Amino acid sequence: xxxxxxxxxxIARALVAQGHEVAxxxxxxxxxxxxxxxxxxxxxxxAVDYSEGDVDDAYPERRTxxxxxxxxxxxxxxxxxxxxxxxEDFREILREFPADALLADTGFVGAGRLHEKGEAPPWAxxxxxxxxxxxxxxxxxxLGLPPDQxxxxxxxxxxxxxxxxxxxxxxxxxxxxxxxxxIGLPPIAGNLFDSQRSPYLLLQTTVAEFEYPxxxxxxxxxxxxxxAPDRPAEVREKPSWWADLDAGKPVVMVTQGTVANxxxxxxxxxxxxxxxxxxxxVVTTAGGKLEGPIPANARVAAFLPYDDxxxxxxxLVTNGGYGTVxxxxxxxxxxxxxxxxxxxxxxxxxxxxSGAGLRVRxxxxxxxxxxxxxxxxxxxxxxxxxxxSLQAAYARHDPAAESACLLEQLAATGRPVYRNASDSVExxxxxxxxx
Numbered sequence: 001x002x003x004x005x006x007x008x009x010x011i012a013r014a015l016v017a018q019g020h021e022v023a024x025x026x027x028x029x030x031x032x033x034x035x036x037x038x039x040x041x042x043x044x045x046x047a048v049d050y051s052e053g054d055v056d057d058a059y060p061e062r063r064t065x066x067x068x069x070x071x072x073x074x075x076x077x078x079x080x081x082x083x084x085x086x087x088e089d090f091r092e093i094l095r096e097f098p099a100d101a102l103l104a105d106t107g108f109v110g111a112g113r114l115h116e117k118g119e120a121p122p123w124a125x126x127x128x129x130x131x132x133x134x135x136x137x138x139x140x141x142x143l144g145l146p147p148d149q150x151x152x153x154x155x156x157x158x159x160x161x162x163x164x165x166x167x168x169x170x171x172x173x174x175x176x177x178x179x180x181x182x183i184g185l186p187p188i189a190g191n192l193f194d195s196q197r198s199p200y201l202l203l204q205t206t207v208a209e210f211e212y213p214x215x216x217x218x219x220x221x222x223x224x225x226x227x228a229p230d231r232p233a234e235v236r237e238k239p240s241w242w243a244d245l246d247a248g249k250p251v252v253m254v255t256q257g258t259v260a261n262x263x264x265x266x267x268x269x270x271x272x273x274x275x276x277x278x279x280x281x282v283v284t285t286a287g288g289k290l291e292g293p294i295p296a297n298a299r300v301a302a303f304l305p306y307d308d309x310x311x312x313x314x315x316l317v318t319n320g321g322y323g324t325v326x327x328x329x330x331x332x333x334x335x336x337x338x339x340x341x342x343x344x345x346x347x348x349x350x351x352x353x354s355g356a357g358l359r360v361r362x363x364x365x366x367x368x369x370x371x372x373x374x375x376x377x378x379x380x381x382x383x384x385x386x387x388x389s390l391q392a393a394y395a396r397h398d399p400a401a402e403s404a405c406l407l408e409q410l411a412a413t414g415r416p417v418y419r420n421a422s423d424s425v426e427x428x429x430x431x432x433x434x435x
Contacts, residue, residue, distance in 0.1 A: 086110025124201035144345025225397025226326035257321035273367035320344035332391035
């Protein structure tokens with residue numbers, strides 16, 4: 001999916017520019033993007049190759065599910081079931097391309113399992129959503145609860161982890177345990193995604209100021225900032241209304257990203273909420289179908305160059321797509337988050353916790369709730385100030401260069417790469433690794 005691939009493109013580009021051999025195993029729709037970085041594209045042969053546009057065609061049972069049952073289904077069948085096929089593809093690849101390190105996104109589980117069996121080099125993760133590792137200071141990932149380091153809070157967290165593992169996701173853990181047995185691995189305590197915590201290196205694509213503080217944060221977790229997006233291929237020139245963004249009115253941008261493309265969920269209620277308001281509303285549909293009238297103060301396009309657009313935006317209204325949120329905060333844009341599915345509650349809760357915006361908690365936010373949140377964020381300068389503070393934190397990072405340097409260390413040493421490590425690795429004359 002786009003959100004699982006796009007963050008890795010700058011990393012691949014930086015590694016290739018530094019002379020490394022890079023091969024990338026992913027879906028066929030990304031071949032041109034992969035090859036444009038200079039990396040070698042490797043197709044999925046045994047694993048299911050689908051995208052966000054046809055996931056329900058690949059897994060038709062999903063169509064009838066909502067909420068927690070849908071999340072459990074996805075964890076079992078979209079993330080866990082492909083593990084054996086991914087591992088078979090990896091084995092074939094590694095025979096021809098003996099890599100020195102593997103890098104996988106958070107949801108690509110087979111890479112770590114092949115290393116666990118001793119058949120792959122050290123593996124790293126790049127985070128494509130909020131950090132979800134188990135911690136005594138946070139509730140389980142997915143519940144959308146703020147952190148709590150107090151004694152009562154840590155007790156709450158322990159009880160919630162027990163509830164999730166033993167009740168809510170018990171069938172998922174049993175399903176994952178059977179897959180582990182089938183591929184020759186022992187059962188584990190915990191859950192599917194906790195097994196995605198690489199012991200070597202985790203590149204988290206945000207800043208520490210946006211993520212929950214954890215006193216037990218593993219030393220191999222590195223915050224590397226936010227990756228600037230590639231310009232969408234669909235954008236050849238700016239729309240005719242672009243100058244309206246400089247007319248002196250607040251600019252409110254609304255998007256649901258590329259996956260949650262039923263625009264009745266957020267885009268339509270936001271347009272209804274802001275009709276007649278003294279703002280310019282910019283909508284990106286990502287190809288979704290927008291029904292109903294377009295207000296006079298709204299401007300609509302399928303895709304827009306975010307790197308040019310976000311500096312003109314005063315507020316983002318979003319369902320909480322991680323990449324979009326990171327891009328907005330890196331430009332100092334406060335946010336109203338309205339997400340309620342997948343990882344969205346976690347991301348929207350972090351928006352509110354960080355002080356950079358508000359979270360609208362309704363499953364189907366009403367125009368009135370959106371209008372109230374938008375008015376409050378636009379009128380209270382503290383949200384803009386906090387977003388500006390986060391922007392300064394993002395500006396201290398060079399995500400692609402930092403990620404490439406950390407991966408070089410992993411490939412050169414085969415050892416975990418810890419924060420503030422005193423034994424830094426000099427690679428100027430070292431052989432260029434394969435990644």
